[in-house]
Amino acid sequence: MSYSVTDPSPLSRWIAGVTVVLYAMITLLPLLWIIATGFKSPEDSIAYPPKVIFEPSLEGYVNLFTTRTRISEEEQATPPPAETWYERIAREQGQSIAGPSRYGERFVNSVIIGFGSTFLCMVLGTAAAYAFSRFRVPLRDDLMFFILSTRMMPPIAVAIPIFLMFRQLGLNDTHLGMILLYTAVNLSLSVWLLKGFIDEIPVEYEEAALIDGYTRFQAFTKVVLPQAATGIASTAIFCLIFAWNEYAFAVLLTSGTAQTAPPFIPTIIGVGGKDWPAVAAGATIFLVPVMVFTILLRKHLLRGITFGAVRK
Amino acid sequence: MSEILKAFLRLRRGPWEMLASILIAVGVVMLMQPFFLALYTWSFIVILVGTVMFLIVSHFPE
Amino acid sequence: MVKSTITRAAHATPEPVAARVRGLSDRAIAWIFVAPTLFLLLAVNIFPLIWTIRLSFTNYRVNRPNRDIEWIGLRNYERILTDADVWQTMQATAHFLIWTIVLQVLIGFALAWLINSKFRSSNFWTTVIVLPMMLSPAVVGNFWTFLYQPQIGLFNHAVAFFTGVDPASFSMIGDVHLAPWAIVIADTWMWTPFVMLICLAGLRSIPASIYEAAECDRASKWRQFWTITVPMVLPFLMLAVLFRGIENFKMFDLVVQLTGGGPGNTTTLTSIDLKREAFERWRTGYASAYAVILFVTVFGLASIYVKALNKVKER
Numbered sequence: 001m002s003y004s005v006t007d008p009s010p011l012s013r014w015i016a017g018v019t020v021v022l023y024a025m026i027t028l029l030p031l032l033w034i035i036a037t038g039f040k041s042p043e044d045s046i047a048y049p050p051k052v053i054f055e056p057s058l059e060g061y062v063n064l065f066t067t068r069t070r071i072s073e074e075e076q077a078t079p080p081p082a083e084t085w086y087e088r089i090a091r092e093q094g095q096s097i098a099g100p101s102r103y104g105e106r107f108v109n110s111v112i113i114g115f116g117s118t119f120l121c122m123v124l125g126t127a128a129a130y131a132f133s134r135f136r137v138p139l140r141d142d143l144m145f146f147i148l149s150t151r152m153m154p155p156i157a158v159a160i161p162i163f164l165m166f167r168q169l170g171l172n173d174t175h176l177g178m179i180l181l182y183t184a185v186n187l188s189l190s191v192w193l194l195k196g197f198i199d200e201i202p203v204e205y206e207e208a209a210l211i212d213g214y215t216r217f218q219a220f221t222k223v224v225l226p227q228a229a230t231g232i233a234s235t236a237i238f239c240l241i242f243a244w245n246e247y248a249f250a251v252l253l254t255s256g257t258a259q260t261a262p263p264f265i266p267t268i269i270g271v272g273g274k275d276w277p278a279v280a281a282g283a284t285i286f287l288v289p290v291m292v293f294t295i296l297l298r299k300h301l302l303r304g305i306t307f308g309a310v311r312k
Numbered sequence: 313m314s315e316i317l318k319a320f321l322r323l324r325r326g327p328w329e330m331l332a333s334i335l336i337a338v339g340v341v342m343l344m345q346p347f348f349l350a351l352y353t354w355s356f357i358v359i360l361v362g363t364v365m366f367l368i369v370s371h372f373p374e
Numbered sequence: 375m376v377k378s379t380i381t382r383a384a385h386a387t388p389e390p391v392a393a394r395v396r397g398l399s400d401r402a403i404a405w406i407f408v409a410p411t412l413f414l415l416l417a418v419n420i421f422p423l424i425w426t427i428r429l430s431f432t433n434y435r436v437n438r439p440n441r442d443i444e445w446i447g448l449r450n451y452e453r454i455l456t457d458a459d460v461w462q463t464m465q466a467t468a469h470f471l472i473w474t475i476v477l478q479v480l481i482g483f484a485l486a487w488l489i490n491s492k493f494r495s496s497n498f499w500t501t502v503i504v505l506p507m508m509l510s511p512a513v514v515g516n517f518w519t520f521l522y523q524p525q526i527g528l529f530n531h532a533v534a535f536f537t538g539v540d541p542a543s544f545s546m547i548g549d550v551h552l553a554p555w556a557i558v559i560a561d562t563w564m565w566t567p568f569v570m571l572i573c574l575a576g577l578r579s580i581p582a583s584i585y586e587a588a589e590c591d592r593a594s595k596w597r598q599f600w601t602i603t604v605p606m607v608l609p610f611l612m613l614a615v616l617f618r619g620i621e622n623f624k625m626f627d628l629v630v631q632l633t634g635g636g637p638g639n640t641t642t643l644t645s646i647d648l649k650r651e652a653f654e655r656w657r658t659g660y661a662s663a664y665a666v667i668l669f670v671t672v673f674g675l676a677s678i679y680v681k682a683l684n685k686v687k688e689r
Contacts, residue, residue, distance in 0.1 A: 008491040017493030131407035152676040154624035157665030161422030184418035247512035247627035266516040294508040336674035344468035363674035
């Protein structure tokens with residue numbers, strides 16, 4: 001690289017670096033605090049002043065995944081032997097484990113609905129994006145705008161008729177209903193993003209394939225799809241993150257069998273007051289996968305948040 | 313002044329879209345301002361007109 | 375040069391003939407590819423939307439299915455648009471909207487500008503800063519209630535550390551005056567990276583040659599900032615502001631978990647009020663009219679947003 005008059009001086013660069021790192025530290029603090037609180041004992045979590053250094057404990061995680069009953073005084077004198085490590089942790093609080101909590105189920109629901117809707121969304125979205133990118137679809141701009149505008153709609157406003165419709169169809173509180181709903185919401189993002197990615201693949205490749213005797217459909221599956229793989233993967237992660245994080249529809253349309261984790265985590269309460277370590281543990285398990293995905297996505301983040309309009 | 317009028321009469325997208333955008337923006341400000349209830353009452357009509365106008369004029373030629 | 379030969383050959387093949395040979399015509403494939411998407415969107419978005427508009431002219435209530443549905447014309451709209459309480463929620467939303475945008479634009483732009491000086495490991499720190507944006511707003515909101523606890527909360531202790539106020543003396547989410555700021559702070563923490571990323575893209579789209587030319591003309595750094603940097607980044611900034619504006623106009627998840635709309639009605643944003651009308655008081659017809667008002671507003675803003683989007687795309 002050649003020297004340029006417009007490059008910032010080393011000193012100003014250093015100041016910029018320090019300021020940004022400082023901001024990053026501050027912004028990271030609440031996240032680290034969530035993770036740390038998950039490993040505190042309930043007493044440490046509500047200590048005044050807050051404890052920065054504490055003895056790590058898995059109580060929060062045990063409380064998150066189990067329901068417990070209090071052991072009576074006599075039982076405590078002659079306890080039956082604790083068989084597992086989590087049983088032992090519960091014993092130390094004077095409780096015995098009665099069974100699993102519903103967090104596991106809710107987490108699995110999030111996984112099923114997240115992956116289900118992402119898969120469906122990618123199948124429909126890739127096809128539609130290809131058509132919009134390559135063919136002269138009538139009213140293309142209007143359709144693209146219509147597709148995007150569906151995402152802008154306030155979820156609560158959409159939820160009123162969806163609630164009535166799902167009730168008629170028996171889709172309330174079902175996995176299928178939520179998968180269809182999230183697919184519909186995410187389609188806009190996937191069509192817009194994928195259209196951008198497919199636009200970047202030179203048409204010549206397909207034309208070459210067509211001359212080689214491929215049908216249009218074969219050209220699409222054998223030439224375009226492999227070329228768009230990175231784009232499809234990053235779009236899929238965006239859809240997955242959205243479905244994973246969604247709260248408004250989930251809280252209004254699900255209550256039991258199909259409830260996902262976001263509406264469930266805030267309802268975790270302990271004995272006599274909020275069990276913050278359990279909440280934090282639940283949040284940690286829920287948030288960490290998204291953080292990992294965000295790091296994987298870092299190159300495509302900008303595209304994702306602007307529906308593919310800003311590339312670099 | 314007549315220049316601006318002519319621009320509108322030519323039924324081109326640019327100026328009309330701008331007008332519709334301004335209407336929507338004014339409507340939103342009316343909707344959320346804390347000063348006059350009457351402005352709030354009429355805000356929806358303004359937004360509606362702006363939005364419908366935007367839908368129509370975005371089909372005018374460039 | 376192989377490619378161009380192929381292209382020429384492809385163009386030489388007459389379309390209709392080629393299509394018949396290839397099986398399905400392009401037109402058929404286009405429709406087959408687009409139809410499922412459109413169908414799903416029609417079923418899950420447009421059909422319910424039309425239903426909402428219909429309901430908005432009635433006095434329907436979900437919890438009283440046996441009552442006759444009466445057409446009451448525009449009365450629902452009339453009631454909402456003259457109701458000072460609904461107006462109040464709009465003002466609460468406006469406070470939230472304006473301050474989040476102001477703070478996020480200021481901090482986001484400053485950060486982008488600093489990051490753009492390309493210090494060592496700036497990419498790594500950008501990724502770190504971006505993390506909050508991708509998390510679940512409801513879970514984040516829930517956890518911020520913990521950070522805002524008067525005695526035990528990290529936030530109160532941080533404030534105490536810098537200002538010397540007793541951390542137990544104020545409650546961000548319990549106080550009528552502080553609660554509107556509590557949601558602004560949490561949202562700013564979460565969404566500043568969004569504005570930052572878009573501003574950064576704007577800054578990076580400015581070719582260095584413009585600055586070099588300005589340098590040759592001996593324009594001061596200050597002048598360069600206002601005559602080159604700001605105008606060039608402005609379309610990007612517009613995009614970020616519009617998008618955050620739309621998102622925060624319909625804000626629900628973060629705030630409902632953080633304050634639940636309280637204390638009193640101080641943080642009852644429009645979406646939270648709508649949720650109460652629709653799913654707690656079950657005034658379905660009334661809530662539908664409410665929803666239509668929000669729909670139209672968001673739709674209008676979205677049209678402007680798409681216009682801004684296309685403008686940026688041309689760059």
